[in-house]
Amino acid sequence: MSIKLYGFPISNYYNMVKAILIEKGMDFEEVLVKPNQDSDYLSKSPMGKVPALETDHGFLTETGVMMDYLDSLGEGPSFYPEDPYEKAKVQEIIRYLELYVELPARRLYGDVFFGKPASDELKAEVKPQLEKGFAALSKIAKYEPYIAGSQISYADFYFRFSFNLATLVCRRALDWNAQGEFEGAKNLMKLMDERASIQKVLADQKA
Numbered sequence: 001m002s003i004k005l006y007g008f009p010i011s012n013y014y015n016m017v018k019a020i021l022i023e024k025g026m027d028f029e030e031v032l033v034k035p036n037q038d039s040d041y042l043s044k045s046p047m048g049k050v051p052a053l054e055t056d057h058g059f060l061t062e063t064g065v066m067m068d069y070l071d072s073l074g075e076g077p078s079f080y081p082e083d084p085y086e087k088a089k090v091q092e093i094i095r096y097l098e099l100y101v102e103l104p105a106r107r108l109y110g111d112v113f114f115g116k117p118a119s120d121e122l123k124a125e126v127k128p129q130l131e132k133g134f135a136a137l138s139k140i141a142k143y144e145p146y147i148a149g150s151q152i153s154y155a156d157f158y159f160r161f162s163f164n165l166a167t168l169v170c171r172r173a174l175d176w177n178a179q180g181e182f183e184g185a186k187n188l189m190k191l192m193d194e195r196a197s198i199q200k201v202l203a204d205q206k207a
Contacts, residue, residue, distance in 0.1 A: 001055065001056055001073070002029075002054075002055075002056055003021070003026060003027070003028040003029070003053065003054065003055060004028065004029045004030075004031050004053070004054035005017060005018060005021065005028050005029070005030050005031065005051055005052075005053055005054075006031045006033050006041075006044060006045065006050060006051055006052040006053070006054065007030075007031075007032075007033065007050030007051035007052070008032050008033065008034055008050060009201070009204050009205040009207075010205065011050050011051065012102075012161035012162055012165055013050070013051055013063040013161070014050050014051040015161050015201045015205065016063055016067070016157050016158060016160075016161045017051050017053065017063055017066050017067065017070075018030070018201050018204075019157055019160075019161075019195075019197040019198055019200075019201050020067055020070055020079070020154070020157060020197075021070065022196075022197040022200055022201070023076060023077065023079070023195075023197045024070065024075050024076025024077065025075070025076045026070070026075055026076060031054075033050065034050065035048050035049050035050050036048050044059045045059070045061050046061070047061070049061065051063065051066065053066045053069070055069075063158075064094060064098075067154050067157075071154075079152060079153045079154045079156075079157070080153065080154065081148075081149075081151065081153065086148070086149070089140070089148055090148045090153045090154060090155045091155075092140060093137070093140055093141060093147055093148055093155040093158075093159075094154065094155050094158045096133070096136060096137045096140065097137065097155070097158045097159060097162045097163065098158070098162070099133075100129075100132065100133030100136055100137065101130070101133045101134065101137060101162060101163060101166045102162040102163075102165065102166055104126050104129040104130050104133060104166075105126070105130060105165060105166035105169040105170070107122065107125075107126050108122070108123070108126055108169045108173045108174075109169065111123075111169075111172075111173045112168065112169050112172045112173050118173060123173060123174060126173075126174075127174050127176070130166065130170060130174075130178070134178060134181075134182070138182065141184065141185075142184075143184025143185065143187065143188055145184075145187060145188060145191055146188065146191075147159050147188060156188065156192060157192075159185075159188060159189075159192070160189065160192040160193075160198060163179075163185060163189070164179075164189060166178070167179035
């Protein structure tokens with residue numbers, strides 16, 4: 001099977017999929033592209049977003065869809081529990097990270113990463129959203145030592161590349177050390193950073 005991963009190493013979602021491909025030992029080609037509205041790229045990714053995944057059958061978009069597709073191929077290890085309920089709990093954590101942590105934090109990416117200062121009003125809107133999201137996540141996250149329990153799961157890769165960005169936004173835009181409030185999260189971040197796949201992704205990002 002031929003696989004091409006479209007995107008660029010600054011994208012946290014691109015890095016999630018890349019780390020999973022590395023973990024599974026799958027051969028793939030990286031096609032460096034930024035989000036855009038060019039007609040050629042829109043034929044691959046209809047929203048113009050990254051990442052996009054090219055397979056022998058066509059293109060896929062949205063990180064969760066790509067991860068589930070790669071999992072279904074049965075190559076390399078699966079990072080879903082076999083038990084249906086436990087699998088659903090992993091998927092639940094992923095949704096919380098996407099919708100209630102990373103998504104509100106994304107509203108301040110312009111301020112933190114792109115030199116576009118956010119208004120005090122926007123910051124005042126985002127902070128309670130993040131507080132609520134972190135509080136909700138803490139109710140379902142286990143950190144035993146992984147976020148869904150004793151075994152690593154896809155949720156841990158989401159965590160590694162979403163939670164850190166959200167807490168970076170908190171520190172830089174809101175003067176709030178959110179990560180310092182979650183001891184389990186700090187330990188999990190260190191644990192994930194010991195993995196060869198994460199080290200490879202981070203090295204490529206730095207390069």
